[in-house]
Amino acid sequence: MRRATAAVFAAATLALPTANALAAVTAPKATPKKKVVTATKTFTGTAGFAGRWGDVQVTIVVKKTTTTNLATKKKTVKKKITKVGVPVYPDHTDRSVFINQQALPLLIQETIQAQSSGIDMISGATDTSTGFQQSLASAIVQARAWK
């Protein structure tokens, strides 16, 4: 059996290179010096294998802020993860329920901490957290490609 859940966390800077600012922007007025456009999009990672306990799948909500300097036409793009959710996680045995009750709230916190340190990989565990990490990695790859 699988359950759906989601957890909301404070925004954290997405440790990604800002994508090439190619998004088309139309200015409503000619007078302001800069124009700010925000957009929000949800990215779902591939199901990450969590050892013998099944799969975990991570969803991230990313807010993109595009700031255009109207004088120079230069655009800067900032992306932040505003929410991390785990729509699918293993709970089909008593033991994995136990593991997830303990691990998943912590794991999500780990994500926020990890990216605030600009971590690319994590060395250590091999079970749920790895599946979580892999699923998260694929969601971040999608977010990185978002223009």
Next chain:
Amino acid sequence: MIAAEPRGVTRVEHIMGMPIVVDVRDVDDAAALDPLFEWFLLVDETFSTYIAESQISRLGRGELALEDADEDVREVLARCEELRVETNGYFDVRAAGPVLDPSGLVKGWSVDHAAAIADALGWRNYAINAGGDMRLRGGALPAPVWRVGIQHPARRDRIVAVVAGDDLAVATSGAYARGDHVIDPRTGRPPEGVLSVTITGPDLGTADAYATAAFAMGTAGPAWTARLRGYEALTLLADGRSLRTPGFHFA
């Protein structure tokens, strides 16, 4: 419009009982990673103790003579024996019983070979991570290096340290959530007083074996790691202290 630089590809597959993550920043096409995953599938077929017809299973049952095994198999078993001697018996492919099980070396060794394939493909910026142990080269572009968080063994929300490198292997051995995995071959029991050992160095197979051995040694592990050449260690002890070799630098 400027031609886009490669954004990189991350691909995850479950092989050899663990997730294998390959993150390459030099290419955009996930199919370019096929040769690496084909290699890992071949390793699984050859070395799995779960596949009855693998060469390792047949060797273990005495149905295959060592001299008739593949060169890769002979190379791995010879290296296992070298490491057993070098670690005073703490890295032992027969530690878990009479079954021949070189998986403690096969994981790192196969990642080292995958890194050689990646080099031959001309990649300069990649990370190959097999179940939390990895080889890194170049950087997570546009960053010039890869940054690896060392997970706290008891608190999975914590990263105790960060290491960075552009040509590095990182292996961590510990009890972690899936229970006591490494045993001290001398007592037959899990080691006490130590939570995890992380080893960095040039070769992942060696780093992984050293991490396993140092963890099995318990509180005697850190002193042993201080004598290693070309490899650095960080040991987290159950009393809250962490001990590292002088060359183990935090990023």
